[in-house]
Amino acid sequence: MVEPVLTDLPAVSLTDYAERARTVLPEDVWDYVDCGSASEVTVSANRRALDRVAVLPRVLRGVDTVDLGARLIGRPYAMPVGVAPMAYQRLVHPDGELGLASAAGAAGIPYLASTLGSTPLEQVTRVGADVWFQLYWLRDRALVRDLLDRVVAAGCRALVVTVDVPVLGRRPRDLRNAFRLPHDVVAANLPDGRDALSHAGAPGVSALAAHTASSFAPALRWADLTWLREQVDLPLVVKGVLDPRDAVEAVRVGADAVVVSNHGGRQLDGAPASVTMLPEVVDAVGGDCQVLLDSGIRSGTDVLRALALGAAGVLVGRPLLWALAAGGERGARDALTLLAAELTDALTLAGCVDPAAAAELRTLDAG
Numbered sequence: 629m630v631e632p633v634l635t636d637l638p639a640v641s642l643t644d645y646a647e648r649a650r651t652v653l654p655e656d657v658w659d660y661v662d663c664g665s666a667s668e669v670t671v672s673a674n675r676r677a678l679d680r681v682a683v684l685p686r687v688l689r690g691v692d693t694v695d696l697g698a699r700l701i702g703r704p705y706a707m708p709v710g711v712a713p714m715a716y717q718r719l720v721h722p723d724g725e726l727g728l729a730s731a732a733g734a735a736g737i738p739y740l741a742s743t744l745g746s747t748p749l750e751q752v753t754r755v756g757a758d759v760w761f762q763l764y765w766l767r768d769r770a771l772v773r774d775l776l777d778r779v780v781a782a783g784c785r786a787l788v789v790t791v792d793v794p795v796l797g798r799r800p801r802d803l804r805n806a807f808r809l810p811h812d813v814v815a816a817n818l819p820d821g822r823d824a825l826s827h828a829g830a831p832g833v834s835a836l837a838a839h840t841a842s843s844f845a846p847a848l849r850w851a852d853l854t855w856l857r858e859q860v861d862l863p864l865v866v867k868g869v870l871d872p873r874d875a876v877e878a879v880r881v882g883a884d885a886v887v888v889s890n891h892g893g894r895q896l897d898g899a900p901a902s903v904t905m906l907p908e909v910v911d912a913v914g915g916d917c918q919v920l921l922d923s924g925i926r927s928g929t930d931v932l933r934a935l936a937l938g939a940a941g942v943l944v945g946r947p948l949l950w951a952l953a954a955g956g957e958r959g960a961r962d963a964l965t966l967l968a969a970e971l972t973d974a975l976t977l978a979g980c981v982d983p984a985a986a987a988e989l990r991t992l993d994a995g
Contacts (some may be wrong), residue, residue, distance in 0.1 A: 641925050641970075642947035642963055648954035649720070656721055656805040660836075661949055664893035665797030670901070671893030674924030676903030682994035683934040686979030694969060694975045695982045700941050701786050701863040701884050701918065703758065706736025707968055708941030708983045709931060711948055712892075712922055713762035713788065713867075715744035719813050720953035725752050727957030728948060733757030735964040739786055740943065743775065746817045753782040760786035760865065764793060765852065767845045775817065776860050787860055788887070789853060792868030794846035796837045797895040808835035812988075818843075852882055857882040867922065870905045872912035879916045885940070886913065889922035892945055903934065910938035928970025932978060935986035 639645055650658050664671035698708035711732045718724030725747035732739035739757040741749050743764040753759045761784040766772050779787060801807075808829040815823035817841040826839035857864055866878040867887035874885050888906050890899045902923040910919050922943040934942045944967070951963035980986045 639962065639966060642951070642967060645947060645950035645954050645959065645963060649950040651696045653720060656802075656807050659801040659805055660807055661720065661946060661953075663799050663801040664897065665799050665895060668893060669897050670890050670899050672986065673901040673952075674890070674893055674903070675926070677903045678924050678926075678930050679935060680994050681903060681937065682992040683773060683929075683932055683936050683978055684990040684992060685977055686989070689979035689981075690983050691976055691979055694972050694980070696971060696975075698941055698983045700738065700920070701865065703738075703785060703924030705738060705758070705941075707931075707971060708935065708939075709735075709964075709967065709971075710738040710760070710920070710941065711740055711941045712943035712945035713740040713742040713790070714945055714949055715742045716746045716809065716813050716815075717952065718746035718951065719809065720949055720958045723956040723960075724950065726755055727874055728960050729757045729759065730755045730953050730957050731948075731960035731964055734961055735968065736935050737964070738785065741784070743817055744815050744828075746783055746813050746816050749778060749784070750782045753784060758785045760788050762788040762790055762867065764790055764840075764843075765845045765848045765858075766843055771818070771822075773859070774829070776856075780860060781863070784862065786863040786864040786865055786884075788867050789856065790867045790891075791848065791853075791874075792870075792889065792891050793844060794848065795844070796834070797891070797897065799834060799837070802834040802836065803832055806831050806833060806835075813873070815839075815960045850877055853878075853881045853883075865920075869909065870899060870902070872905070872908045873911050875917075875919070883917050885918040885920055887920045887922050887943060888939075889943075894924045903937065906934065906937045906939060928967055928972070931967075931971050932974040932980075932986055933991070934976075935991040936991050938987060941983075943965045958974050 681980050701855040725745050730738040733756045740760045741752045761779045806829050809826045826835050863884040865885045867884045868888045878886050888902050918940040922940040925942045925944050950957040
């Protein structure tokens with residue numbers, strides 16, 4: 629009897645897409661997507677911490693059907709999930725940002741477009757998804773101002789400022805691979821030539837780290853976010869918060885939401901798992917803004933865990949890049965359909981009719 633090949637079978641979990649992606653991606657691209665910073669301690673910590681969160685289910689709650697709908701930054705979505713901002717999606721598949729944004733639109737969830745996207749944001753917004761634009765703060769304030777004008781003109785629904793990348797975290801796998809972008813994958817939201825360093829390889833050097841070091845403003849301050857809040861009349865989301873004190877400060881400068889995130893373990897290695905800090909951040913803001921969770925989400929059960937700990941929703945990153953790599957837009961659509969099915973099962977088994985009900989569940993540390 630011939631054993632079925634994994635890639636010939638439907639994916640039954642988001643992690644199935646990881647091995648499929650690994651078989652089709654060049655080794656250096658796989659490492660770029662998969663790696664964390666330094667010893668990758670925080671990458672592992674994200675998964676371990678989520679697995680320690682035990683959710684205490686309720687029974688005899690009369691749950692017949694589950695409504696996955698949720699409101700994020702005041703807008704209705706089909707489930708409390710967004711596609712995390714990820715750079716250079718055409719690196720893993722030609723469908724790139726357009727394919728993943730289309731999949732998000734079909735799933736009824738927001739798509740967060742990266743400053744370092746490989747497709748111009750104006751093209752991404754035209755696929756019909758609700759697009760939130762993720763801003764990396766650039767040294768050239770005129771470029772920031774230009775991006776803000778384009779964000780508004782393109783009809784983006786929110787502005788997401790990533791605040792945990794003063795410099796790119798040191799990523800040894802990229803250094804060993806002397807990782808650089810192929811010439812047909814560009815930072816499409818920047819003027820021509822502004823990403824030249826990302827294509828220039830050298831032994832022991834990450835071209836992407838060199839590019840961000842030359843482009844990103846490392847000395848971003850809260851006053852800059854105050855300025856930003858004055859420039860754009862869009863919901864403001866601050867992404868990359870771990871310390872509850874920073875969450876409180878984000879509320880003070882006018883944030884509508886914060887994302888508790890350690891950048892998927894790709895910035896400060898040794899930082900705590902995002903989910904570990906989630907309850908403290910939720911308590912600190914006290915309902916003054918929404919709190920989302922990012923880093924390590926791999927299943928509908930993980931979404932339930934985040935909701936039970938007080939998050940309004942989550943952002944999903946690497947699993948959707950894996951699915952995009954493995955099957956383009958179709959793969960990403962299937963992955964989001966699978967995630968919705970997993971979340972429906974998780975909520976049903978926990979005795980919850982909708983995501984809001986999950987906030988009433990107790991959680992325990994499973995050790």
